[in-house]
Amino acid sequence: MTFLLYLGKVMLCSGILLGYYWLFLRNKRFHHYNRFYLQGTLLLSVLLPLIRIPVLNQPQSPVNQAVYQTLAVLTVKDGEEELMGEGPGWAARLFTLENGLYLLYVIGVLVLLFAFIRSLLYIRRISKQYSFERIGGLKFFTTGEPGTPFSFLRSIFWNNELVFNSRDGQQIFRHELFHVQQKHSTDIIFTELITAFFWFNPFFYILKKELKAIHEFLADQYAISGNDRYAYAELLVLQTLKANNLPITNQFFQNHIKRRIAMITNNQSARYSYRSRLMALPVLALVFCAIAFRAQRSAEEDGKPVIAQKPITIIVDAGHGGIDPGAASLDGKVKEKDLALQICQKIQQLASAYNVNVVMTRSDENLPGGTTVIHDGLKARTALAQKINPDLFISIHVSSTGEQTVTSQTGFELFVSNKDDERAKQSKQLGSVVLQELSKVYAINETIKQRKQNVWVLEQTPCPAVLIECGFINNEKDLAYFSNSGNQETVAKKILEGIVNYKNKPVAMVNPSVIDHTPDRNERVEKTVKPAITTTAPVSSNSNSLPVAAPPPQQLFNDSTLNKLIKHFNRNTWYPKQALAQNAEGVVYFSVMVNRNGELNNFKTYEQAPAEANSQVTKLVIVSYARETGNAATEQLSNEELTKEYQSVMKKAAERKPDLSGCTPQLSPYYFQVSFRLEKKSATANKPVEAVVPASAGISDRQMLLPNGFLWKKQGKC
Template sequence: MTFLLYLGKVMLCSGILLGYYWLFLRNRRFHHYNRFYLQATLLLSVVLPFVRIPVLNTPHSRMSHAVYQTLEVLTVNYGEEETGKAGPGALERLLTLENALYLFYIIGIVILLGLLIRSLLYIKRISKQYPFERIGGLKFFSTREPGTPFSFFRSIFWNNDLAFNSRDGQQIFRHELFHVEQKHSTDIILTEIVTAFFWFNPFFNLLKKELKAIHEFLADQYAISDNDRYAYAELLVLQTLKANHISITNYFFQNHIKRRIAMITNNQRTRYSYRSRLMALPVFALVFCSIALYAQRSANSVTKIFRPGYAEKPITVVIDAGHGGIDPGAASLDGKVKEKDLALDICKKIQQLAASYNVNVVMTRTDDNLPGGTTVIHDGLRARTEITEKAKADLFIAIHVSSTDPKNPDPTRSGIEVYIPNKESDRTNQSKQLGSVLVQELSTLYATDPTLKQRPQNIWVLEQTPCPALLIECGFITNDKDLAFISNSGNQEAVAKKILEGIVNFKNKPAAAANAITTGQPVVKTTPVEKPKPATVTAAPAVQVIPASMELPVAQTQPAEPTASLIESAIAIAQIPDPVIAKISRHFNRNTRYPQKLMESNAEAVVYFSVSVDKNGDFSNLQFYNEAPAKASPLSKLTVVGYGPAPTGQLSAEESQNLFREEVKRVFERKADLSNSVPQAEQYFFRAAWVLEKDIPKTV
């Protein structure tokens, strides 16, 4: 959590809670409750942003099975140059807007803490200057100081001009005695310290004033009785002193005179007071959920989405935020935005989203420093390659932002560019394949150069890393359109998602598709249809079952030896998928479960079925088959993987098959959302495989 994010959460939390107080609790007569509420608002606002409570969540992959082809590679003389160039001087690095804001913030804290210390020293000085006598457990000082009488912790500072034994004197004494007994000074010191550190937060300043008013309301109630409340109000008006008061004491002639008199003279009970107080609980719960809870994947429950060739092992990718520290990289035309900051923002977005894509991200830097804590640019480049070697990474991706000459910017240079290594090798060929995947992914989001780039002068991190490597220039920082796009946090997250989608699709492509990538020809995997296998009873780990299935089907054909026409048909289906099949598969994925009875029996099966869809998107005519029917073309595959407890019983193959079919019926009794999808066929055929994992899956 960054410091600015923390301060923003503090302000949000205090604003919501104080807003509820202002609307429903302020100027009500339940002062003890209001005191507690304001204290809780202060503490929760400061502490709650530090609390992070994980909520188990199983993200569903949005990857689609796609086919890619290698793009043209173009050699250029421009682009990223990783050479040792002089960075800004020490004075220039210090004189930044960010540092100026931090300095202004610290000055505010120092001033307010100084005023607090001065008030404490004043109380200490007058406590030594005037004599006191002990009354019970408190000290009673007789003074002639302006602003008295007032109380501070276990001390009451009295004004000798006020007769102690008079009716007015006794009421004022009871007032100050209540402050002492209720430890109101503790509230004030705490709010003064918190307000000093959060002086920019207007809600804390309002809270401090309201808490002092509540103290006075409580003390006034204690000091008077029903018979003399109007006389007490008259005392407040006639003897209000005009002297300056210090802010950390509880003095009798406090401000809020109008509100205090209203509270004293108003003897009516407010209706619905209990309702107003109880409604604060949902407000606290709302703030708590908004600030403290965050989604985290379950350690024991995982939804898997299987597709041909998809790897279950996490992909380790080194994500390198270009430049950093003394090396700012390129800058916007006005000099306010630096490449190193934009690159780091995008990389952090990739790191935050990576777990949902089963990608293990290793960052070369996470703050404004060169990798490895170095202070020399060349050492930072070496540290990047050392980090990659140590992590045994599968891929290396460097994130940069390009630029043109700031003195003579070229407005025609725009869009995202992808660079690959220069030397010809197997690693470079794999980098070409990865680059082709990412270019096609990114081009759906923003203008992207359709050719891969190479530089005659080697780019260090691309040539020295031991794995397939890319450098992505996420637009031109000297182009206003590109700068506006890549500076937006939402767009940065969208770019991060596209990069992660490309990584997963590249790493988990089928072997046949890998061969197609080098030739530029699309390939679709065609396999013979499997016969349904009977239920088996095998050992399974005691892990809670979580269903999983494909979101997008893979076209299949029935013959074991596919002909050329079948392959062409499969290619056409893969290139133009039926949206109804995709939505039915997604509906199946979201609603299916592995029946508990079958889990306990370790039963597995394959269920062939078909379903009809009319023009209104309604299901009908659900049919089951013992094997794939001859007319099933295409046959869409669905896979449900479960992790279950140790076996406790055994079912026959027929019983298992019937229970699995009942589960399919249950799923299709729920209406799916097939809106905006025109059926391309009357009947759709599916093969659903129910598989029990024998090993507990590892989560990311």
């Protein structure tokens, strides 16, 4: 689509420049200036979109801020799981929308080039058919052809019915002679070729027509020098011939008669003319900056691959092979082993452009190492990795639900080892970056996954390793997308870009919460959960209520977005008046998401801790002083009504806009548990409250664990 984008920029550039000409230069008497302006417009429109001048420093890639907080561990079939297929036939790959557009473009070019060549052949034919005389450096042909007189290059084709030595004949001859001297035919050949290759651009047809009009204005001006301009105008009117004209010649009797007569008889202010011409400079500068200058945000945006700073050696493993076909499409025609190999081969073909060296575990349909046993094939894969010790190991598969029915599950899935060591952490970082790149071209599962029973190639490789499931083979949309050769190339590029970004730029990581799914993928059990540390530190805009944040210390100092959210809810939450009036306490659960614009959305409340929170819930405590006696005059609320009051308070706090500038959008929601708690007043009510924090948290037992860093008093503001 890069070429189609270029054609669109050509149209935009020509449209802007033609618009300026139409408003300020058209039908003005500075014809030489207009001629070169129109020529320049054609040339700039074609060349300017090819110029790329970076004017901004490359900003920090979002990959530098990659954060994954939720790591789902899924139990799937034991052993290696891969996907691949045979792919569609040549007809399905050929008849695509993009190829159809290219075909239409080529047909248009060929039609116009044929018309152009036919005109040239006509001129060549009549130049051989009729005799000529040499007048100076030109050839003068006397013909009986319709459409004459006209000129082309250094030849004038005269009509034998027009008396050469008459007054009218001499003026017409001077007119055509000027075309020859000024080489107007080269302008026309240039515009015809440009129009042929950009036939879809309507602005070029208008430019071509205007350039021919300028040629006639200039030739008319030369022909009437020293003669009666009104007599010449009369000649144009009386002797206009109704004949077909060749598009590549300069005919005396053309259209533009009304405009030519106006140019001959009218005068214009020179002051206004100079002003109109000078206005072209800022317009040209604006177009040049808009088309040529660009912020260099990424190498991909400039049409060039992101290159690794140092050479990278990776092993690319096409899953399954040989007697192990892997999953298959519902009709059995597409097999996982074949489809995975096709994607891997695309990675291998493109890798050199990214400064990446690819070693394939298999390059044909057989199992790696020429083995005939599936288990030996798995060993051959990891033995190769241990032998060459690559930087990374990438295994390509295609997923399946294992059922002979169409599934609605779709998109990329990415698996890493379930071990808890440094190599596994690096694999998670690699997976996060690769998923971010793949999300730009197709749907992804936003959580990195693990299997309860570890995958051999992920466990036994000596380097960071990921397994990428490229869609679901029993999903028709996924099968069509990943079977397409062009889409396979796009996927390969994104995987390579993720690899290069991972090696070039460090990735921030937050300690993840892990959820383990049982083999039926329904029952959830906790695997690793960091207990939240609750602090009591009141702060509120209401003197009667004391909201307190209780973030886990590791998250507080590693996740700036969560840190800012805690600040926000600290400052915007109060104890509901009606709950306070009847000395009621309660707990409410809610979740929010942060979008790409740094705004909170998707606020949801829950009656109990949501299972999808994966036990990663940030705890907040809203503390107020209990009244000595409840307010009997106040209408007593039920537990359900009180819960709605608590939820309403948190919703209003979420609707207020926090400052989340510079934060990375979270792929999954933030979950909060808010406890509304009452305390009795004491003699120390006005003293600062200090947090009680375990020494393991790395914080002094006298230090306040508040995200805003201030020491708060119980009944005051900061």
